[in-house]
């Protein structure tokens with residue numbers, strides 16, 4: 001672990017909202033009296049009817065219930081749009097940068113308001129009502145934000161599905177949410193390549209059933225089949241719609257969105273976030289963590305298909321009246337310097353990206369970075385996976401010219417917003433550490449038995465109390481919510497992450513301790529990849545684990561046992577990789593496949609994944625106790641035929 005420390009500069013401690021003294025004072029206040037603290041913070045958004053109750057939360061596994069501001073009435077779109085019109089109508093809300101560097105667009109708050117109202121009217125015309133679930137399967141175009149805010153405006157619940165997911169994955173999510181309306185585009189455009197979104201949506205609708213309406217935004221103008229009665233082009237409907245639409249009165253605890261995420265078992269779960277607490281938390285963290293001031297240009301490179309895009313491209317920034325940049329493309333197209341070129345083009349001040357992007361751009365050396373100015377940059381951020389100190393140092397030295405602090409923000413889809421992070425004017429930085437908890441966040445480190453550890457220690461990360469941005473339930477399966485998060489360590493929220501706390505009380509997230517892997521910052525359940533593999537007619541059994549990967553953080557290592565009569569071959573390996581891409585999406589492609597005649601199992605038939613993990617990590621000298629294996633002989637074969645990860 002790196003022991004280097006970067007102190008807060010006086011420039012930062014004086015310019016930022018929060019310096020160290022203020023952090024300590026506010027953090028103590030947030031723990032001492034959460035009701036007073038969050039009661040005050042709740043006022044940062046507009047309420048049609050103010051709340052009188054602030055916090056009503058229980059982590060008791062017999063009665064998990066999370067409510068914030070429960071009697072308040074508000075509307076998220078109103079807070080992101082209407083509220084700003086008087087003061088910022090002509091200010092740019094969204095800077096859109098296309099995949100092609102010649103394409104860009106600036107959308108003011110007034111224009112955004114009108115676009116969202118039109119979109120809301122289109123949804124209404126297609127029969128969408130308060131409480132209905134709308135699935136959004138769009139590329140990174142402004143219409144993605146319009147569609148999300150349009151749902152929020154009329155009280156519909158959006159479920160955004162990442163455009164890289166396959167028709168099958170999309171179908172599962174449409175079905176689970178019970179969406180009858182899908183919003184998609186003719187085609188997406190990424191790195192110069194077209195993504196057949198409408199065709200995928202058609203295939204998904206065929207599989208899921210129940211889809212009554214597909215609203216198609218024209219992005220490329222490519223010709224796509226349209227089923228009459230079901231499919232409509234967005235632009236054709238929108239042009240006749242009024243640019244006014246009343247914002248629905250929403251209770252603070254009415255659902256805002258569902259976002260599917262991978263867990264250690266089973267199908268992806270629908271993480272449900274609600275209205276009031278989520279918005280307060282997203283807005284507050286966006287303001288303080290990125291030290292956002294009026295006039296700043298802020299760029300988060302995530303996709304709106306992930307939670308980072310929800311909270312830190314759309315809701316947090318727009319609630320704060322910020323200028324948020326939305327990028328359609330990829331980091332290396334048309335040049336390996338695209339990120340830095342976009343920063344110069346739009347004079348970006350705050351830049352938030354993922355370690356995997358940093359690591360891959362690092363490989364191209366300093367030159368593509370250094371030939372850009374990046375003089376506008378003031379603050380850098382990292383999210384999605386642990387950032388290794390080498391990547392941190394490179395980000396700091398090369399991208400930030402030793403001048404910009406890095407906020408390494410730890411959080412999850414479930415947490416709604418950032419929970420452990422430096423504040424740039426308050427927190428000294430240690431490369432690789434997410435440092436200290438945000439206000440109201442009570443991290444604890446526990447051992448395997450749930451014993452809370454003191455001082456410097458290492459164990460599993462739990463949270464002892466609720467914060468307003470916390471997920472409220474798994475859509476349609478509250479019991480799964482309770483079992484997944486509150487049963488392991490009764491009375492505490494279990495994050496699924498391991499962590500170390502150092503003598504300064506700083507947190508170092510060490511990665512997942514469950515069967516979730518993090519591939520290029522994308523969360524993937526090993527069980528999902530396994531079930532895709534065993535769905536292949538030639539596969540009898542599969543076990544998937546993560547292994548350290550230089551660029552992706554973790555790679556996907558699959559052990560596959562074939563049905564009798566089939567022989568391992570390079571060709572079959574390729575066939576299986578393509579199969580998984582088709583079943584789930586390219587992000588789930590196995591990096592390595594090892595054909596194994598048998599998997600290590602206990603006598604009761606349980607696969608010993610610990611052994612598979614060690615072999616995938618090349619740590620097979622240290623397999624631990626294998627005496628409980630039904631057939632210890634399989635281990636030698638597994639070691640002998642391990643796939644080279646270099």
Ligand code: WTA
Nearest residue numbers: 383384385386408409410411412413509523
């Ligand atoms: C990991 C993304 C270390 C972690 C916002 C977590 C991180 C999972 C960090 C959630 C970080 C996220 N340092 N690990 N700064 N940020 N993670 O739901 O394992 O896509 O549990 O949310 O990513 O991934 P998710």
